[in-house]
Amino acid sequence: MFTNEEIASFNELDMTLYNYITQHADKVAYMRIRELADETHVSTATILRFCRKIGCEGFSEFKVKLKLYVENNEKSVIKTGEQSITEFFERTLSGNLSEIIKQAAALVAKADTVIFIGIGSSGILAEYGARYFSSLGKFSMYIKDPHFPIHSNILHNSVTIALSVSGENPYTVNHIHQLNQEGSKVISITNSKHSTIAKISHLNIPYYVTEERFEGSNITTQIPVVYILEILARETYNLR
Template structure:
């Protein structure tokens, strides 16, 4: 119901609404706008702004579309997995995305060390990434303690690639760690947008 590009444009409050809807679609399909506002801890006006960003004229149109989506998902459960995957692979086939991926691969290939950091869901992705890079013979580390203190001495990390993984992109600990690694001359890799 929501495209990747639409979700990328959301503010912090709208992300909360999005996460609640995605996590509880069946419940939301029967809620009033006030109930959704209470459950997602925002105002009804914020929900209406969110729906406008998503291309809906109002709450009634959104609920109708949500109910139709739930009905389709019940009859075609495989489509829930296939459609987002197809969208992802279609996006990855764009020339600008491909060029970015080649540049990142080149940076990783030239690096002496790869560091990945993440918390929550992103920690699992960071652990997997670190393991994957190690399988390719690269020296890689994963930081799961995002609040770990920085070393007192300056480090020359100009030959290090640092992957900052965050679902929201607003995790203060991840941002602080990224700033530290940037100050130490590491190459910072953020999600492709």
């Protein structure tokens, strides 16, 4: 609604209006100019000057823009995620996910070192995965810096487990390329087997749930990832 340049040009009275409007946008959108003046203790002339500073001819045009802003930024209804999770477990029981996990476990069991990578919420789960595998006796580490120095004797006979919902995160893609070049076998856990990360991995474990976003953030459920990590760790332990 307000640009950084516009805010920088505001004087003290403008800031009074700005603070009131941002805190009561849904209310101001239906106020008369005199009502806003009374609420903010400024003159109607100050309000009109404020409107012109933000590119509006008058208060009526400002209210139209404010109404559109409020409508576009109303909070979305967040799904419970129960349907996505239920569908995932139904596919797990009827599909070949367990077979893919067994193939991945065979690779991990033969490796001397397991390296987990990921960004954002995937990074948090990568760290959890490293801890969970280590708890079951498989030496694992979580690395979030692609330039973190790792000696070749550690990368020799290692497996990298890369986590990414979209499978397109450029940071993780570059990290995988570097680890691939060093000879580490890559197992990726992504929401789709058709993603870039899935394609450059030695083995991909896709889980296919409905991807959800809220105000620019990816809020896709990570329950399938936790399930896959724990089952994979247990399968690895049993093979060892």
